[in-house]
Amino acid sequence: MVIAVDGPAAAGKGTLARRLAADLGLPYLDTGLLYRATGRRVLDAGADPRDVVAAEAAARALAPSDVTRPDLRGPEADMAASAVAAIPAVRAALLEWQREFGRAHGAVLDGRDIGTVVFPKAPLKLFVTASAEQRAHRRWLELRGRGVTADLQAVLSELRARDAQDAGRAVAPLKPAADALTLDTTELDAEAAFQVARRLVAERL
Ligand code: C5P
DSSP states (O other): OOEHHHHHHTTSSHHHHHHHHHTTTEEEETTTHHHHHHHHHHHHOOOOOTOHHHHHHHHHOOOGGGGTTTSSSSSSHHHHHHHTTTOOOHHHHHHHHHHHHHHHHHHHEESSSSIIIOOOOOEEEEEEEEEEHHHHHHHHHHHHHHHHOOOOOHHHHHHHHHHHHHOSSSOOOOOOOOEEEEEOTTTTTHHHHHHHHHHHHHOOO
């Protein structure tokens, strides 16, 4: 069984997908980490994350240790991930790996294109979203919790820029699959969102 959880940045996908996976006894994959680690490798090599050749090489060279690096979060890593993610050869390099992960034992995967491209036949697809202001506020709180002082307006513009880049790209853009169920978490905390998702799982699967 594969459950696809897609949506824009900081909508609560990761928290929800991780809890659903634990509840159902399924493995969980945060696919954003693959793009983040690829972007980070390109930056390490001193290249531009929009450089097609450097980005494809980085995606193909990805090792398990890359996705556990402590420097995969923050504005620079966010935008590098989004830049490499717009490159078709990078997506192609990461696609089979994600499919194998899901096929092995079933899984909950979160990302942008799980329901549209990676597992278009997944029996349950959630599109998790929330207002941009609410998402920025959550991201800002998360940063503060990690001791990072950020400006709320700057966080909001970065989220908007990244969503626009992710939704506007030609390959695997951020968008709900035709058969996805939208879960708007603007007014829901993590627990309430989980309860709604669990009900959908029980009804659908
Ligand atoms: O989910 P997260 O914010 O960690 O993803 C970082 C970036 O990776 C996104 O902004 C997006 O550009 C890219 N991504 C993607 N497809 C996925 C997961 C992430 O394009 N399935």
